[in-house]
Amino acid sequence: MRHLIDPTDLSMQELDEIINLALDIIDNREKYADACKGKKLATLFYEPSTRTRLSFTAAMMELGGSVLGFSDAKNSSVSKGETCADTSKVISCFADIIAMRHFEEGAALVAAMNATVPVINAGDGSHSHPTQTLTDLLTIKREIGRFDNITIGFCGDLRFGRTVHSLIKAMSRYKGVKVVLIAPDQLRLPSYMKHEVCEMNNIPYVEVSSMEEVMDQLDVLYMTRVQKERFLDEDEFDRLKDSFILDPAKLKNARPEMRILHPLPRVNEITVEVDADPRAAYFRQVENGKFVRMALILKLLEWAKDDSKTIDLVPKDVIRNEYVCHNKRCISNMENVDSLFRPATDKPGKFRCVYCESKAK
Numbered sequence: 001m002r003h004l005i006d007p008t009d010l011s012m013q014e015l016d017e018i019i020n021l022a023l024d025i026i027d028n029r030e031k032y033a034d035a036c037k038g039k040k041l042a043t044l045f046y047e048p049s050t051r052t053r054l055s056f057t058a059a060m061m062e063l064g065g066s067v068l069g070f071s072d073a074k075n076s077s078v079s080k081g082e083t084c085a086d087t088s089k090v091i092s093c094f095a096d097i098i099a100m101r102h103f104e105e106g107a108a109l110v111a112a113m114n115a116t117v118p119v120i121n122a123g124d125g126s127h128s129h130p131t132q133t134l135t136d137l138l139t140i141k142r143e144i145g146r147f148d149n150i151t152i153g154f155c156g157d158l159r160f161g162r163t164v165h166s167l168i169k170a171m172s173r174y175k176g177v178k179v180v181l182i183a184p185d186q187l188r189l190p191s192y193m194k195h196e197v198c199e200m201n202n203i204p205y206v207e208v209s210s211m212e213e214v215m216d217q218l219d220v221l222y223m224t225r226v227q228k229e230r231f232l233d234e235d236e237f238d239r240l241k242d243s244f245i246l247d248p249a250k251l252k253n254a255r256p257e258m259r260i261l262h263p264l265p266r267v268n269e270i271t272v273e274v275d276a277d278p279r280a281a282y283f284r285q286v287e288n289g290k291f292v293r294m295a296l297i298l299k300l301l302e303w304a305k306d307d308s309k310t311i312d313l314v315p316k317d318v319i320r321n322e323y324v325c326h327n328k329r330c331i332s333n334m335e336n337v338d339s340l341f342r343p344a345t346d347k348p349g350k351f352r353c354v355y356c357e358s359k360a361k
């Protein structure tokens with residue numbers, strides 16, 4: 001079986017296949033109108049969503065398939081205490097493919113370990129959001145025309161922003177990529193990402209405290225909102241929420257061919273005046289999300305029939321049930337699942353949780 005839990009689950013060739021298929025879908029919509037006739041997608045959303053859930057729904061409908069699921073776990077048997085593992089086994093009896101969003105980090109991995117149909121991670125806590133990454137990559141392809149030799153600035157909440165984590169991982173596989181990190185001290189990119197993703201892939205990165213100082217160097221400015229729902233301390237959120245606000249004045253030195261991306265929803269980190277700027281690509285990005293999810297659904301259903309496409313969900317050198325995850329929001333601290341750790345590549349002798357990448361306690 002083949003799933004999409006982390007953006008690097010896809011080889012570079014598979015990524016190209018998905019992007020190229022999405023481009024073909026954009027040009028030949030009718031050709032795909034019955035491509036999923038008789039197939040069902042289950043959307044299991046334990047956390048709020050507008051774009052991801054509805055673009056998955058629209059994607060399956062445009063492929064001629066059907067959609068079932070829930071958008072509020074309180075109305076499902078989750079409210080009676082059913083685990084993510086059991087829910088995935090149950091839904092596998094009803095659907096051909098599952099898209100799951102969950103507030104616990106690692107939930108999609110647990111779902112994939114238990115489902116008998118492909119599982120797509122539609123966002124797991126602050127950990128990963130691989131289909132947003134596919135959306136971002138298709139947008140970069142359509143707007144900039146290449147993935148190599150790009151300087152990309154990530155601005156806002158780089159600590160909790162799962163879309164940032166996933167996109168940096170994906171971009172680290174291309175040549176000549178440079179990363180600029182623009183965040184307040186409290187919301188900086190986690191150090192394991194800087195070490196394991198940037199340094200180990202020879203991706204140069206700099207951390208700066210204002211967007212103006214780097215604006216003229218950027219090919220892409222990836223804005224993000226401060227993730228209120230991840231803060232344990234509301235006062236800290238209030239102190240940080242307005243750290244970076246993009247307005248037309250700040251774009252004064254930006255290149256004409258630069259593009260502004262944002263996974264959305266926007267709160268106030270981009271003023272509405274910026275929307276009229278041709279460099280603002282974030283609403284075009286939303287529509288790309290539907291096309292790339294159509295391509296992903298088609299590919300995962302195709303690969304589900306091909307045993308050679310199966311990949312290991314858990315690394316071979318995993319250490320089972322010896323450590324406890326440091327992260328309170330990790331599924332391994334919520335459900336009765338094996339604790340799984342792998343050696344940390346950035347810190348010899350240390351271990352990282354396979355579900356959420358946090359340190360072992």
Ligand code: CP
Binds near residue numbers: 048050051123263265
């Ligand atoms: N970008 C994104 O994941 O949006 P939603 O939370 O609305 O799905």
